[in-house]
Amino acid sequence: MEFVSSLAKSVFEKVNGELVEVSEIPGLKLYSCQQEIDLMPIVIQPSICFVLHCFVLQAKKRVSTGQQSFVYSEDSYLINSVTRPVEASLLDVSQERPYVGFSLAIDQQMVGQLMMEMSPWQKETSSQPQRDFTQATKMTKEIENVVTRLLGLLNNPMDREILAPSIFRELYYQVLKGPGGGLLRNCVSNHAGANRVAPVIHYIEQNFERNLAIEEIASVAGMSASTLHEHFKQVTTVSPMQYVKSLRLHKARSMLSSGYQVAEVCYEVGYSSPSQFSREFKRYFGFTPSEARSLATTIE
Known part of the structure; x- marks a missing residue:
């Protein structure tokens, strides 16, 4: 499918081969990369993500969450409704x-x-009920049209200022009408299924660096600790406290890959003991925090 190929090439030139650039439009991040990346731990925020058609053979992106994997490319898009640690991969990527x-x-x-x-x-x-937090969804002509107009704002400051909010609104509207609409509703609602757990994940996102207790987390959901454990694990495949640890370590990995010092990261993500942080980091990723600082650029 010919999907805004000229705009995609201009995005690639704008980002200049770097992995990520925050655009002049609030909330919009641009990405480009010329090499494959295999299973890089990241913390993904609530967002709608697209891969743009630029060349005849197009790259793909895969996001893995425990037992699930979602692959999306130019003919699909990804919706993620809560902050969560994932493994991201770039597939079929080269300089050409x-x-x-x-x-x-x-x-x-x-x-x-x-x-x-x-x-x-x-x-x-x-x-x-919406049981998932992340979903890859087929692209529609309506969404393709909105995305084309959104990217067309990048080079015109007046258009960005005046038109971006209405185009965002139209994009959300088209997504809400489609099969992935339930994930957007997860962001603001508290229905059955995964929606019951969504406020808990939002709370953990805002407080993961603190010494959270299961009783405090359960009170946010209005459940007992045992009931929350059951619902949380059914949706995310891990317990609430395992999720807290995973979020901390993924955030630490991202910060280390961006050049932060190990001691600074240790305290920033909620550890009071550098030795404990190093042990748990190595157990989780297979290498030390110091080694993580020297690895290739991360996806974020």
């Missing part, structure tokens, strides 16, 4: 066939407003 893409942070207030406006027409859909 680079990876080019972008992500848009989810504006919970804007999505919530749209949900209220759409509720008279989507009462049945909006009440359906």
Whole structure:
């Protein structure tokens, strides 16, 4: 599918071969890479992610979350509704066939407003349980059109300032109408299934560097510790406390790969003992925090 190929090439030139660049549009990140990356730990934020068509053979991106993997390319997009540690890979990438893409942070207030406006027409859909937090979804012509207009704003400051909010709103609207709409509703709602756990994950995201106790986390969900453990593990495949540790270590790996000092990272992600941090980091990733600082650039 010919998907905004000229815009994709301009994005690649703008990012200049670097892995990520925060654009002039708030919440929009641009990505490009000319080499494959295998299973790099990252912390993914609530966002909608796209791979752009740039060349005849196009790169793919894979996001793995425990027992699940999601692959998306030019004819699909990824929706992620909560902050979570994942393993990301870039596939079929080379200098002749680079990876080019972008992500848009989810504006919970804007999505919530749209949900209220759409509720008279989507009462049945909006009440359906949503069991997943991440999903790869097929691209539609409507979303392709919105994305084309969104990227077209990059080179015009006045257009960015005036038109970006309305185009974001239109993109959220098209996603909410589609099969991945439930994941956007996860960001602002508290329904059955995964939605019951979503507020807990948001709380952990905001407080993971503190000494969290299971009782405190359970109180956020309005459940007993044992009930939360059961629901949380059913959705995420790990316990709440395992999730806290995983989020800390993935955040630490990202910071180390960006050049932060080991001691600084240790305390920043919530460890009080550098030796404990080093032991748990090596047990989780297979190498020490110091070795992580010298590895290749991370995806973020």
